[in-house]
Amino acid sequence: MVTIKDLSDICGVSVSTVSKALNGQPDVNPETAESIRRIAHDIGYHPNAAARYLKTNRSYNIGVLFADQLKHEYFSLVLDSIREAAQSLGYDITFISNKIGNSEMSFLKHASYRSCDGVVIAQARFEDPQVVELATCDLPTVVIDHVFSECPSIMSENVRSMTEILEYVNRLGHRRIAFIHGEEQSAVTQKRLSGFYKGCMELGIKVPEEYVLGAKYHKPKESGLATRALLSLSEPPTCILYPDDYSYMGGLSEIEKHGLSVPGDISAVGYDGIHLAEMLRPRLTTYRQNVEEIGRKAIDLLIEQIEKPDEKIHTMITVRGSLQIGDSVRRILE
Amino acid sequence: MVTIKDLSDICGVSVSTVSKALNGQPDVNPETAESIRRIAHDIGYHPNAAARYLKTNRSYNIGVLFADQLKHEYFSLVLDSIREAAQSLGYDITFISNKIGNSEMSFLKHASYRSCDGVVIAQARFEDPQVVELATCDLPTVVIDHVFSECPSIMSENVRSMTEILEYVNRLGHRRIAFIHGEEQSAVTQKRLSGFYKGCMELGIKVPEEYVLGAKYHKPKESGLATRALLSLSEPPTCILYPDDYSYMGGLSEIEKHGLSVPGDISAVGYDGIHLAEMLRPRLTTYRQNVEEIGRKAIDLLIEQIEKPDEKIHTMITVRGSLQIGDSVRRILE
DNA sequence: TCCATTTACGAAAACGTTTTCGTACCCTGA
DNA sequence: TCAGGGTACGAAAACGTTTTCGTAAATGGA
Numbered sequence: 204m205v206t207i208k209d210l211s212d213i214c215g216v217s218v219s220t221v222s223k224a225l226n227g228q229p230d231v232n233p234e235t236a237e238s239i240r241r242i243a244h245d246i247g248y249h250p251n252a253a254a255r256y257l258k259t260n261r262s263y264n265i266g267v268l269f270a271d272q273l274k275h276e277y278f279s280l281v282l283d284s285i286r287e288a289a290q291s292l293g294y295d296i297t298f299i300s301n302k303i304g305n306s307e308m309s310f311l312k313h314a315s316y317r318s319c320d321g322v323v324i325a326q327a328r329f330e331d332p333q334v335v336e337l338a339t340c341d342l343p344t345v346v347i348d349h350v351f352s353e354c355p356s357i358m359s360e361n362v363r364s365m366t367e368i369l370e371y372v373n374r375l376g377h378r379r380i381a382f383i384h385g386e387e388q389s390a391v392t393q394k395r396l397s398g399f400y401k402g403c404m405e406l407g408i409k410v411p412e413e414y415v416l417g418a419k420y421h422k423p424k425e426s427g428l429a430t431r432a433l434l435s436l437s438e439p440p441t442c443i444l445y446p447d448d449y450s451y452m453g454g455l456s457e458i459e460k461h462g463l464s465v466p467g468d469i470s471a472v473g474y475d476g477i478h479l480a481e482m483l484r485p486r487l488t489t490y491r492q493n494v495e496e497i498g499r500k501a502i503d504l505l506i507e508q509i510e511k512p513d514e515k516i517h518t519m520i521t522v523r524g525s526l527q528i529g530d531s532v533r534r535i536l537e
Numbered sequence: 538m539v540t541i542k543d544l545s546d547i548c549g550v551s552v553s554t555v556s557k558a559l560n561g562q563p564d565v566n567p568e569t570a571e572s573i574r575r576i577a578h579d580i581g582y583h584p585n586a587a588a589r590y591l592k593t594n595r596s597y598n599i600g601v602l603f604a605d606q607l608k609h610e611y612f613s614l615v616l617d618s619i620r621e622a623a624q625s626l627g628y629d630i631t632f633i634s635n636k637i638g639n640s641e642m643s644f645l646k647h648a649s650y651r652s653c654d655g656v657v658i659a660q661a662r663f664e665d666p667q668v669v670e671l672a673t674c675d676l677p678t679v680v681i682d683h684v685f686s687e688c689p690s691i692m693s694e695n696v697r698s699m700t701e702i703l704e705y706v707n708r709l710g711h712r713r714i715a716f717i718h719g720e721e722q723s724a725v726t727q728k729r730l731s732g733f734y735k736g737c738m739e740l741g742i743k744v745p746e747e748y749v750l751g752a753k754y755h756k757p758k759e760s761g762l763a764t765r766a767l768l769s770l771s772e773p774p775t776c777i778l779y780p781d782d783y784s785y786m787g788g789l790s791e792i793e794k795h796g797l798s799v800p801g802d803i804s805a806v807g808y809d810g811i812h813l814a815e816m817l818r819p820r821l822t823t824y825r826q827n828v829e830e831i832g833r834k835a836i837d838l839l840i841e842q843i844e845k846p847d848e849k850i851h852t853m854i855t856v857r858g859s860l861q862i863g864d865s866v867r868r869i870l871e
Numbered sequence: 872t873c874c875a876t877t878t879a880c881g882a883a884a885a886c887g888t889t890t891t892c893g894t895a896c897c898c899t900g901a
Numbered sequence: 902t903c904a905g906g907g908t909a910c911g912a913a914a915a916c917g918t919t920t921t922c923g924t925a926a927a928t929g930g931a
Contacts, residue, residue, distance in 0.1 A: 204649055206887060217911045222889055249650045253587035254887035257916040279613040286632055293638030297631045298620055304627030315538055316583045452816035479813055482757060482786035540917060551881045556919055588917035591886040
């Protein structure tokens with residue numbers, strides 16, 4: 204490794220002067236400083252992050268908490284945009300877990316062990332005490348798709364997305380609309396549920412109790428079961444809203460099992476807007492989440508906290524997605 | 538942050554003794570050591586990684602190079618298994634890029650700036666001089682799905698996978714088999730091509746030149762075009778092998794555009810074995826890569842280099858996947 | 872009893888930085 | 902000429918660890 208000592212030897216000045224030149228301190232001759240910077244650039248010197256942290260208490264390293272669902276495209280894309288945003292601002296990212304080797308270590312301990320400047324809680328079991336501890340600690344934190352008091356959060360505009368979807372399917376003539384939602388205890392689900400009821404109300408759509416069913420996010424089997432229940436109603440819905448695009452796949456196969464088709468017999472809408480949606484035939488109509496914006500806002504909010512520790516930030520930012528229209532909702536004639 | 542000094546105050550011994558106790562040095566009274574360890578555990582002390590690195594030159598941090606294709610499930614799953622494997626062995630992982638903030642920094646510089654103990658080159662433009670520099674430098678490195686001299690590598694058994702696929706479709710009666718492959722310059726493609734030719738030869742299958750077409754990995758449009766070319770041949774293939782599951786989707790839509798169906802008119806086989814494959818109807822027959830094993834072997838190989846720097850390791854490990862049979866290949870009667 | 876060895880601990884240096892403080896030198900003004 | 906003040910630089914401490922080395926006390930052997 205090339206150290207500041209090596210550089211100072213080459214430049215013929217002390218390490219103090221080199222450090223000051225590179226950090227733009229005023230008490231160094233402009234010409235000397237410029238020459239030092241040039242040489243540093245030429246030999247490719249970069250101050251070691253670990254040593255620098257020790258003095259400054261700033262690691263320029265951000266921890267991210269991603270429990271285990273990276274396999275879902277939505278989370279992968281969020282991670283990608285977090286990484287992109289962080290690196291463009293000079294921060295690297297490291298995964299935080301609650302074990303290291305064979306010894307247990309809370310998420311918070313892990314973040315401090317790695318001396319993270321802050322943590323993005325991107326996907327986790329939000330009811331886990333360790334996650335709560337992390338979200339409410341002194342360390343700058345931001346949470347995605349959930350709300351904690353004392354911790355800024357980024358959420359999709361879940362209410363609005365539902366009303367937008369409803370307006371669309373209503374415009375195509377649907378009045379019997381079912382909603383299969385994800386885990387009930389999730390903040391996201393609650394928002395979407397209220398968006399669903401709000402939208403239906405505004406459009407004068409009556410929602411039979413049996414039209415609202417629970418499943419789990421990203422579990423095609425669960426939404427398949429819910430779909431089966433819907434299809435066996437004496438008055439089945441003409442359109443089913445799914446909790447996410449994967450879940451639609453489970454519903455679809457159940458629909459086909461009944462000898463029905465999308466959108467001929469049943470219309471369907473997904474959520475998330477993953478790649479898959481546009482590759483399917485019929486193309487799936489879905490609500491595309493703005494993952495780039497979600498990641499970027501999360502990092503913006505986190506770094507604001509890191510760099511201005513005095514100001515208490517307590518925002519909740521919502522990010523608007525967009526309805527991505529495919530061929531999975533047909534027009535119904537009265 | 539709780540430091541070793543705090544801990545030593547509580548224990549009533551010097552920091553040296555605490556350090557030695559925690560690191561299992563022999564010259565400390567077993568009872569003292571045990572008591573120190575208990576107190577450390579109780580107050581949740583963990584030595585700060587940055588400070589520790591400064592003395593030991595070991596960061597227990599592994600850099601990973603993932604260019605920009607995290608959006609593809611295959612790479613996400615590899616990342617997930619790398620992370621899992623690394624953390625189970627006490628290592629964290631950090632993304633390596635070639636810029637930090639608004640200043641350029643080579644991959645190698647970045648890894649050294651973050652004092653990584655080693656780097657996994659998981660997905661990159663392998664011809665990029667910076668990647669070559671990284672792969673051939675002194676820092677322990679391992680590369681996935683490519684071969685560099687001087688750098689151990691992990692690859693799927695690409696040759697064997699192709700022969701396995703061929704045996705299967707041949708068994709179902711296919712003799713006119715086309716192969717759409719990915720980028721020609723890629724090592725993976727080369728292996729699969731030779732596996733394809735080898736398999737065909739062994740089975741006595743004649744391959745017209747027009748049956749082997751190039752596309753790009755994960756580009757449905759490209760494979761769609763290739764599919765169109767195949768369908769317009771005077772004697773089109775009865776079965777098409779795709780470079781990956783996404784590409785199959787592009788081919789499928791082209792097939793349907795011609796009024797044909799899978800597997801009724803054309804049989805098809807994918808590659809990778811992503812989730813999507815089993816959710817489609819017909820379920821896609823595909824070759825499932827063993828992502829868990831790939832990630833684990835990569836980390837094993839890397840950490841072996843890290844912990845035994847004297848032994849020159851220069852292995853190439855291949856990981857076997859498995860044919861995942863769906864409904865996209867039909868039996869052909871002579 | 873006395874010396875030699877072992878045992879158990881602490882002081883201090885070092886890792887690569889940043890930052891505080893001290894100081895030599897050069898100006899300027901009277 | 903001399904005081905006063907600015908400019909430009911370096912020495913050294915500090916961050917939280919690990920590790921080397923020194924040493925006091927305890928132990929063992931004759």
